Amino acid sequence: MKVLNHRVAVVTGAASGIGLALARRLAVEGMHIVLADVEPDALEEATEQVRADGAEAIGIRTDVRDLGAVQELAARTIEEFGAVHLVCNNAGVETGGSFLEIPDGAWRWVMDVNFYGVLNGCRVFLPFLAEQPEAHIVNTASVAAFTSGTATMTPYCVSKSAILSLSESLAIELHSSNSPVGLSLLAPGPVNTRMPDAERNLPEGLEPARDPQRVAMMAELRAKAQHAGLDPSEVAGMTVNAIRDNQFYVLPHPEMALAGVRRRLQWMETGVLPAPRKAGT
Numbered sequence: 549m550k551v552l553n554h555r556v557a558v559v560t561g562a563a564s565g566i567g568l569a570l571a572r573r574l575a576v577e578g579m580h581i582v583l584a585d586v587e588p589d590a591l592e593e594a595t596e597q598v599r600a601d602g603a604e605a606i607g608i609r610t611d612v613r614d615l616g617a618v619q620e621l622a623a624r625t626i627e628e629f630g631a632v633h634l635v636c637n638n639a640g641v642e643t644g645g646s647f648l649e650i651p652d653g654a655w656r657w658v659m660d661v662n663f664y665g666v667l668n669g670c671r672v673f674l675p676f677l678a679e680q681p682e683a684h685i686v687n688t689a690s691v692a693a694f695t696s697g698t699a700t701m702t703p704y705c706v707s708k709s710a711i712l713s714l715s716e717s718l719a720i721e722l723h724s725s726n727s728p729v730g731l732s733l734l735a736p737g738p739v740n741t742r743m744p745d746a747e748r749n750l751p752e753g754l755e756p757a758r759d760p761q762r763v764a765m766m767a768e769l770r771a772k773a774q775h776a777g778l779d780p781s782e783v784a785g786m787t788v789n790a791i792r793d794n795q796f797y798v799l800p801h802p803e804m805a806l807a808g809v810r811r812r813l814q815w816m817e818t819g820v821l822p823a824p825r826k827a828g829t
């Protein structure tokens with residue numbers, strides 16, 4: 549998608565972190581922005597920031613788990629701006645623990661937001677995007693998509709692998725059918741955002757995992773994101789380049805993604821189980 553100026557972007561999970569940085573960068577590129585998120589106050593503040601960057605922007609409270617809410621998001625986008633050219637399915641959450649201690653509700657929350665949120669975005673917006681001469685989808689996964697076995701983060705790894713597989717399959721189908729819609733998969737390693745506090749949005753009745761291994765892991769992840777994580781604006785810049793170049797993989801930490809792929813390949817070739825990974829390595 550070469551032209552961004554005066555076109556319309558929808559970004560989910562836009563009230564914080566990578567989503568907010570994407571919305572702000574796309575605003576600077578001249579796009580009209582629809583910000584979608586579950587946190588109403590943060591969403592309002594983010595929408596104001598994007599307007600201050602010079603864009604026409606609206607914020608629509610949307611829970612991406614809910615297909616009807618995503619359909620409503622699309623309807624309101626068309627009502628407000630008349631079209632949609634770019635959808636960033638970016639909202640994501642994380643909770644976990646040791647395997648048998650992860651409640652069913654925690655699995656469902658992670659899969660519903662991370663996987664079904666992306667699936668809902670693709671299914672609902674694709675018909676609108678396909679009406680345009682050029683359009684694009686960005687699905688946010690993680691290096692966790694390539695690296696199973698991250699201690700206490702099994703649901704997150706599973707959900708991100710599912711996004712990877714969905715995105716690869718859809719990109720191939722779109723390309724082979726000469727669709728005007730391109731697709732990119734954003735798979736970062738540590739980025740300095742509020743992701744280590746994702747459990748702030750846990751559904752009622754679920755508690756953050758508290759076993760010592762998990763608590764230590766989250767503390768380490770938080771420190772790594774803050775001190776060694778990329779700034780979300782850098783990730784947004786790489787993503788915009790990928791949208792313009794119609795590049796599928798957006799790998800802000802290519803060495804981590806490739807190490808994950810090599811680890812699997814070695815496992816397949818040698819049969820030797822790899823050691824558990826620490827998050828952010």
Ligand SMILES: NC(=O)c1ccc[n+]([C@@H]2O[C@H](COP(=O)([O-])OP(=O)(O)OC[C@H]3O[C@@H](n4cnc5c(N)ncnc54)[C@H](O)[C@@H]3O)[C@@H](O)[C@H]2O)c1
Nearest residue numbers: 561564565566585586611612639640690738739741742743
């Ligand atoms: N930060 C990292 O190190 C990192 C690394 C790899 C991948 N990612 C991915 O990047 C994406 C963005 O996360 P981030 O790091 O900016 O974290 P963040 O917590 O700063 O932002 C995530 C946003 O998603 C929103 N959200 C949560 N549940 C939602 C729902 N049901 N519907 C709509 N919005 C919802 C949150 O309110 C929040 O504003 C996620 O998919 C995450 O998995 C992050």
